[in-house]
Amino acid sequence: MSTITTEELSATTLLRFATAGSVDDGKSTLVGRLLHDSKSVLTDQLEAVEHASRNRGQDAPDLALLTDGLRAEREQGITIDVAYRYFATPKRRFILADTPGHVQYTRNMVTGASTAELTIILVDARNGVVEQTRRHAAIAALLRVPHVVLAVNKMDLVDYKEPVFAAIAEEFTAYALELGVPEVTAIPISALVGDNVVEPSATMDWYGGPTVLEHLETVPVSHDLSHCHARLPVQYVIRPQTAEHPDYRGYAGQIAAGSFHVGEPVTVLPSGRASRISAIDLLGEPVDVAWTTQSVTLLLEDDIDISRGDLIVPSKDAPATTQDIEATVCHVADAALTVGHRVLLKHGTRTVKAIVKDIPSRLTLSDLSLHPHPGQLVANDIGRVKIRTAEPLPVDSYSDSRRTGSFILIDPSDGTTLTAGMVGESFAAPEPVKDESEDDGWDF
Structure with a gap:
């Protein structure tokens, strides 16, 4: 060898x-x-x-x-x-x-x-x-x-x-x-x-x-994601409370895209609270800049409420938050995904309750035609869905970011992964019809 x-x-x-x-x-x-x-x-x-x-x-x-x-x-x-x-x-x-x-x-x-x-x-x-x-x-x-x-x-x-x-x-x-x-x-x-x-x-x-x-x-490969929207999903809040650093509060996670700089104004989503980066720790050492795929800890000038699942973004480049998500999905579970299905939606490090409001279309693979309003997606189906979440989420289009533009749907009863979704991706699905499903307590 x-x-x-x-x-x-x-x-x-x-x-x-x-x-x-x-x-x-x-x-x-x-x-x-x-x-x-x-x-x-x-x-x-x-x-x-x-x-x-x-x-x-x-x-x-x-x-x-x-x-x-x-x-x-x-x-x-x-x-x-x-x-x-x-x-x-x-x-x-x-x-x-x-x-x-x-x-x-x-x-x-x-x-x-x-x-x-x-x-x-x-x-x-x-x-x-x-x-x-x-x-x-x-x-x-x-x-x-x-x-x-x-x-x-x-x-x-x-x-x-x-x-x-x-x-x-x-x-x-x-x-x-x-x-x-x-x-x-x-x-x-x-x-x-x-x-x-x-x-x-x-x-x-x-x-x-x-x-x-x-x-x-x-084949040309580019790992330069510095031009992408900077995003840091918070995985863990670090508060060591040691004598050396009694007031240390850091927000740890892996940078999903872009880069962050010390002194840069940032916004925490979905709350919308703003602050400025006071320091960046990388492998226990302070740095002035950090970029995509690095696992870092950000320290902010202001003591604001941040927890796992929040998203730290540059204030000048913050995505809109929404409770209504349209996406193309690949259904991966044996159990069907149906209109009115109550699910958990995991986006980045955040998991929220959600409900499937509509399934406008399913893709027919043989000729790429769209079967309108199939009512459900079964295993391996590719289709278009509309989802309403219980809480606002800061989502990007999948075409802009494969990390923050994707999500999975989870069965809340047993934790089974149901569906992998790409926000905004579409095979030109037809116009949806109004959802007439009954109120079941998850209608956000």
Whole structure:
């Protein structure tokens, strides 16, 4: 296994990416091949895979086992949970999420792709674009994943024919562009054999594009969120009350976007109280400025009431607070989401009571048409919802911030996650009708 020095590692950028596709399209095999051929697999890991493969009667190592870690997954031969792997090359560091392909576990793709800058969607060259392919493309579009790769796998089973690849690439690209995906890169591969995964294929000389790894290493990635609206969801109020700092009161959390400066006027939402940053502590040391993803503690000039769930923002760039939220959601629970459903809405570090006032539409994946007012969303449905919250929330549009423009709906009876929502995202849903549901005590 090749080694990378600390200096080389610190100089590389980080790419978070996810894989998705239908069952048996070869996602886990692709990831295993990627790790194996890029020499990112430890010797003992490879020996364990070889041993497990022999126990299953296979002559060659089943590279899918490098990511299918759960016993239930190995027995069923499908990916159930999201498998995260970390590896690096001299050009870039990677965090990959191998997400399930079975329709029953589509909800896990939402988890894996929610922080991804790139998604690889696999298609079996024999089957072409299927409904689950369309669902994964729709989720990638909703989550605003900047880069989508179409990997047409198992080209060895269609004799490496260029027309097969071209037809699938054309159909998928047209569908993805209609969804609003900014760009699609199509690559013909054979994960089992290794064609165009890390090394160029000798049998597909008609293809002149990059391999999967080459594209992952060179795709532009920007982690500069300093231009975004600065947001700090408060996670914890720190009051040590020591002799050295008897009046210390700090507000700790991870900066979701933007940057904060000492002396900057800020507003606390949803209360709307204003103050100014007197100090910023980072890892126990004072700093003058802090930015996105850093976990910091802000100290303010004024002693005002702030608690977990509040949002600290620059006074000049404060979002409006609202109790009425319109969003596009992906329903992930087995139980249906219905009009009048009483839920808990978790936004950032704040959780409030809410009620589903309307479900204006559900997306039909086959032709991207909208089914108006379906009355409910079932598992894996993508639809438009209107929600009324018990308390005002400071929400951004998801197009402005993937962190403060997203939320989840929770079943208050057992804590089950019901729905993942993106504020303001829409597939041009039709005008809603007035909600005629009866008053049930949660009508805020």
